[in-house]
Amino acid sequence: MNLRRVLVIARKEFRDVMRDRRTLFFMLLLPIVVIPALLMVVTGFLKSQMKERETRVLTYAVEPQGKVLLKALANHWMSENMTAYTAVSARLGIEAFGGIDDISRVADRVQALEDAGDKQGGVGDAAVMAWVSAWRDLNEDQQQMLRDLGAVSRFLDQTKWIGLDKLPAAGPLPQGVTVPPDLPGGLGKESVAASITSREKAVHAALYVPPGDVDEWLNVDPRSAVSLPVTILYDSSQSLSREAFDRFQGFIDALNRSEVRGRLTAVQFGRDFVRPVAMNEVNIASKGREAQAFIGGMLPYLIILFCFFGAFYPSLDLTAGEKERFTLETLLLAPVSRVEIALGKFLVVFTAAVTAAVLTMASLAFTFTYGILPEGATAAFDLHFEVPAVLLTASLLVPVAALFASVLLTVALCARSFKEAQSYATPLQFLIILPAMTALMPDLQTELKWAWVPLMNVSLLMRELLKGNYLWDFYAITLISMFLLSGLTLWIASRVFRRESVLLRT
Amino acid sequence: MPASAELVVARGLGKTYRGAKGATTVATTDICFAARAGEVFGLLGPNGAGKTTTLRMLSTVLTPTTGTASIDGHDVVSHPDRVRAAIGFLSGNTGLYPRLTPREVLAYFGRLYGLPDERIAARTEELSRLLDMGGFLDKRCDALSTGMKQKVNVARTVLHDPKVLILDEPTAGLDVLASRTIIDFVRRCRGEGKCVVFSTHIMAEVARVCDRLAIIHKGRVQFGGTIAEFRQSAGEDLEEAFLRVLERAA
Numbered sequence: 001m002n003l004r005r006v007l008v009i010a011r012k013e014f015r016d017v018m019r020d021r022r023t024l025f026f027m028l029l030l031p032i033v034v035i036p037a038l039l040m041v042v043t044g045f046l047k048s049q050m051k052e053r054e055t056r057v058l059t060y061a062v063e064p065q066g067k068v069l070l071k072a073l074a075n076h077w078m079s080e081n082m083t084a085y086t087a088v089s090a091r092l093g094i095e096a097f098g099g100i101d102d103i104s105r106v107a108d109r110v111q112a113l114e115d116a117g118d119k120q121g122g123v124g125d126a127a128v129m130a131w132v133s134a135w136r137d138l139n140e141d142q143q144q145m146l147r148d149l150g151a152v153s154r155f156l157d158q159t160k161w162i163g164l165d166k167l168p169a170a171g172p173l174p175q176g177v178t179v180p181p182d183l184p185g186g187l188g189k190e191s192v193a194a195s196i197t198s199r200e201k202a203v204h205a206a207l208y209v210p211p212g213d214v215d216e217w218l219n220v221d222p223r224s225a226v227s228l229p230v231t232i233l234y235d236s237s238q239s240l241s242r243e244a245f246d247r248f249q250g251f252i253d254a255l256n257r258s259e260v261r262g263r264l265t266a267v268q269f270g271r272d273f274v275r276p277v278a279m280n281e282v283n284i285a286s287k288g289r290e291a292q293a294f295i296g297g298m299l300p301y302l303i304i305l306f307c308f309f310g311a312f313y314p315s316l317d318l319t320a321g322e323k324e325r326f327t328l329e330t331l332l333l334a335p336v337s338r339v340e341i342a343l344g345k346f347l348v349v350f351t352a353a354v355t356a357a358v359l360t361m362a363s364l365a366f367t368f369t370y371g372i373l374p375e376g377a378t379a380a381f382d383l384h385f386e387v388p389a390v391l392l393t394a395s396l397l398v399p400v401a402a403l404f405a406s407v408l409l410t411v412a413l414c415a416r417s418f419k420e421a422q423s424y425a426t427p428l429q430f431l432i433i434l435p436a437m438t439a440l441m442p443d444l445q446t447e448l449k450w451a452w453v454p455l456m457n458v459s460l461l462m463r464e465l466l467k468g469n470y471l472w473d474f475y476a477i478t479l480i481s482m483f484l485l486s487g488l489t490l491w492i493a494s495r496v497f498r499r500e501s502v503l504l505r506t
Numbered sequence: 507m508p509a510s511a512e513l514v515v516a517r518g519l520g521k522t523y524r525g526a527k528g529a530t531t532v533a534t535t536d537i538c539f540a541a542r543a544g545e546v547f548g549l550l551g552p553n554g555a556g557k558t559t560t561l562r563m564l565s566t567v568l569t570p571t572t573g574t575a576s577i578d579g580h581d582v583v584s585h586p587d588r589v590r591a592a593i594g595f596l597s598g599n600t601g602l603y604p605r606l607t608p609r610e611v612l613a614y615f616g617r618l619y620g621l622p623d624e625r626i627a628a629r630t631e632e633l634s635r636l637l638d639m640g641g642f643l644d645k646r647c648d649a650l651s652t653g654m655k656q657k658v659n660v661a662r663t664v665l666h667d668p669k670v671l672i673l674d675e676p677t678a679g680l681d682v683l684a685s686r687t688i689i690d691f692v693r694r695c696r697g698e699g700k701c702v703v704f705s706t707h708i709m710a711e712v713a714r715v716c717d718r719l720a721i722i723h724k725g726r727v728q729f730g731g732t733i734a735e736f737r738q739s740a741g742e743d744l745e746e747a748f749l750r751v752l753e754r755a756a
Contacts, residue, residue, distance in 0.1 A: 008617045012606075019605040326601030330662070332567050333600065334618040335591040500568050501523070 001343070005336050009344025017314040017348060026309045027352045031359035035302070036367040058204045058244045059160040061192065063185060066209030067161050069217075073255055074156050076214050077148075080258050084145050092134045141261075148257060151250030158247075168202050170194035179233075184208045187233045196235050204244035205234040218259060222267060295368055297440035300462035303360050304436040304455065305429075307397060308404050310356020312425065315349045315408035320421035323505075332503060342497035346405055346490065353401035358394065389465040392475065396458045399482035403454070404432075406489040410496050416505055439463040451477035454485045513670050513701035514541040514564065518573030520725075521559050533559040534725040536573065541701050541718070543669070546692055548716030549705035552752065556725040557705040558597070561674045564703065565595045578669050591619060594663035597674030604648035608639060608658040611647065612665055619666040626665075633661040637687070653684040660691050671695055671702045677711065689715055709748045721748065723755045 017023045062070070135143065164186055171194060173179075179193045185208030186192070195203045208231040217228045232248050235241040264273060272278070322328040331341060408425055415421035435455035438444055439462065446464055451457045457478040464471055496502055519537040522530050534556035541547035551557050562568040564575055566586035574581055580588040602611050609630060616626035634640050637657045642650055647658065663671060673692070677685040692715050695702050706712060712719050712733070719736060721729040728751050729736065741747065 005618060008614070012603075012610075012614045015610070016603055016605050325604060326599050327603055329567065329597075330600040330602075330615075333565055333590060333593075333595045334615060335587045335620070336618055337587065504562075504567065 001337060001339055005340050006343045006347070009331075009336065009341060010347040013314075013318055013345055013348040014351065017317055017352065020313065020317055023313045023317060023352065026313050027356045028359065030309060031306055031356055031363050035306070035360060035363050039364075039367050053239060053243050055158065056240070056243070057158045057160050058240065058247065059162055059202060060244065060248075061162050061164050061167055061195070061203045061206040062209065063164050065211045066185070066207055069209050069212065069214070070207070071156070072214045074152055074251070076218070077152050077255055077258050080262060081145055081149070084142065085149060088138060088142050088146060091138070144257065148250075148254035151247070151254045155247050155251040162203060164192065164206065167191060167195045168200070170198040170200070173197060177235075183233065184210070184229070184231055187231055192233060196233065196241060197238075201238070201240060204238075204241045205232055205248065207232050207248070222263070294440070294442075296463050296466050297442065299361070299364055299368075299466055300439040300459040301436045302364060303357050303393075303397070303462065304400060304432065304459060306360040307353050307357035307400055308429065308432055311349050311353035311401065311404040311408050314352045315345075315405060316412045316418055316421045316425060318345045318348065319409055319413040320415040320418045323415075324417050328503065338497045338503075339494050342409070342494045345409060346402075346493065349405035349409060350401050353404050354397055357397045357401065361390075361393065386468060388470070389468060392470070393462050393465050396462060396478065396482070399479065399486045400455070400458055402486035403482065403489055406486060406493040410489065410493045413493075413496055414502055414505070435459060446471055446474055448474060448477065452481050454481055457481060511543050512540045513543050513578050514539075514547070514575070514703055516540070516560070516564065516573070516575040519560060519563050519570050519575055520572035521556075521563060521568060522571045532725055534563075534722075537722070537725075537727055538573075539720045539727060539730055541670075541703050543701050544696060544699045545717040546696050546702045546704055546715050548712040548719035549703060549722060550707070550709065550712050550719050550748065551705075551722035552707055555707075555722045557707075557722055558674055559725075560722065561595075561597070561672050561703065561705055565593055565672055566590055591666070592668055593670045593672055594666070594668040595672045595674070596659055596663040596676050598676075598678050599674075600659060600662075602647040602650075602655055602658055602662075605646060607644050607646055608650075608661070609643045611658060612661060615662050616665055621666060629665055629667075630661075633665070637661055637691075652680065653687070656680060656684050657687060660687070664695070669700060671700055673702065673704045675705055675707070677706070677708075709745050713744055721751050723752050726755070728752070728755045 135146075138146070170191065173190060173194050174197050177193060177197055179188055179190060181188045187206055187208050192206045196206060210229060212228075220226070230252070232245060234245040236245065260274060261271065264271060319328075322331070332338070407428065411424045411428065412421035415424055432455055435453065436459050438450075438456045439459040444450075444460065446460050446469075450460055451474045457474070461471065461474055461478050464474075516537050516539050520535045521533040523533060524530055537556070537560050539547070539549075549557050549560065559568065563570045564577065564582065566582050566589050569583060574583050576582065577589045578592045580592060582589050602608070603614075606614070612630050612633075613623075613626050616629065617623075621629070630643070634643055637660060639654070639657050639661065642654050647655060650658070663673075671692075673688075676688045680688070689711075692702055692704060696715075696717075704711075704716060716733060718732045719730075720727045729739075731739075736747065737744065739747070
């Protein structure tokens, strides 16, 4: 074997595939442009969907007297808590009556920060940051009051009412949906359930509230108190109907909290009278860390997948494609050995695969860091892109790319035409997707036995490396396992390249 | 080297293809012939006679199942690299890289043949003048006409100045003008003292350029000798004589 000739072949093949649009697309354009664009569009879409769900006006079907009572209850809540929220809004520097939106925004904002696992601070405009720090000085009751204010005002403002008797006509109930017939206030009628489950989604939930007024239900003798029985009919399999339920529940919870507080004060009982046990919940695994684990699992999967895509077209082009263009035989007639041909082609496909994977890595890191983070939560998503981790990850790409290049070259060489090669090589994707996806399973630990399973080991190890865990024994076994396998497939490829029946099969 | 040196010698070349489920196809059995320097040797036979298989064995793309052959003294089985360096091969299956230009194609093969870059450049200029390729040397091959491609292919075949040329149905599918390029080229090579092995299924082409011929049918040599000998045994109508040889074999 002559290395100079291998390089002559590799140089020419490289020039050749670099003039192929499909190769360029999968090697360069896909990782650099398409991945970030796609990720941004998808997350942007999800975010706007979520926001749209939260701000959307929902329709509740209810009898007129029920609507009156619900509104009265909300106003009752407002007047009961007026003193409290005037005090709080003064501390936050927000105008008490015009600023209900702002006040609930503070609660939402803080909630988002806490969901993202950001305990220290965040990035945002100065006014909001000032609210957030003021918020942190409030006591638990005051914070809860603000959250409840958000729930009550959202239920009041973002609701459209419709009379139960004015429901639009809807078709029959979907299969499997049954409604108990003895529900109060006519909620048991099929037409009500049908309009909630219908495609038009004109009604998101139906409510039944018994007649009466606020004083009748709330100002009662403590010994003969009866709950106000309200009923909500909804369909949890539809997101908007679920949202209608959540909002209503938030509203009722707020009412209950406020009312219980008032009743306890009236009888001069402490708040803890109705809370024999107080549980203090400290969850270390915030949503931010969950997201981090997810992204840490996504990266290896995408890197491995796009490494495969990078190898895909050049390997087909340089084998089956050459047969189709009648150029393979020309090359076989030159004074080069078939192993040299195999190696020259291998080098090119290998380079394409590594390039695609490295570009994917860089582009994903960039996108996740700068593109699609929820605002104000940068710290929570701090993936450990340390230089040694990145270098070790890159070193894992060498055997992965070698494996893909040699397997794809072998498979594609056996085909007569580009199309046939495609139909052989495409199913290979599924063989690599499964082991590559293992990093996405957070419960799967990096036990040493997994280090022997090709691709799965790379996927798991990349996840740990990107989190900053340097598992040297796992790394060593992974390299041994991957180099053994890719060495074997490369050897098989060179054997297949020596078979005239395969080379001349057209 | 005397002008009559035998540059191509086939000694009992046989090829059996193994198909699926142990089925075998005998492509050639016991092909024997010799071609000398300065002569054009015709390999004549109908489609499927085993011409391409024979030439592929001579050019080491296929390994013979039985027998062997030598090119310029190098054995095709034991020294395939030296054999490939000594021959220029042209057929309908030797395509050009569509995404490269003729100049790049020639440079690539020049390097594979181990020619230094200055020599490649000089040969490219020389062949470009000879074959009138100046107008399209730097266009991509997929933009060239069939005739232009054929010229580039011819240039690739003789780039390294081989002693032996093996042409497998080089005129198949070409129009009169392009065929003419090939025939002229074959004659010029003979003039330069090269040994040309030329396969075709057209008797008239053999009569035009070949000095000696072998008729192959059903994987065997059915006739071997000079054109004059063939004429003598067959009378003036060569086409008829060709058919009679084929019928006798059947």
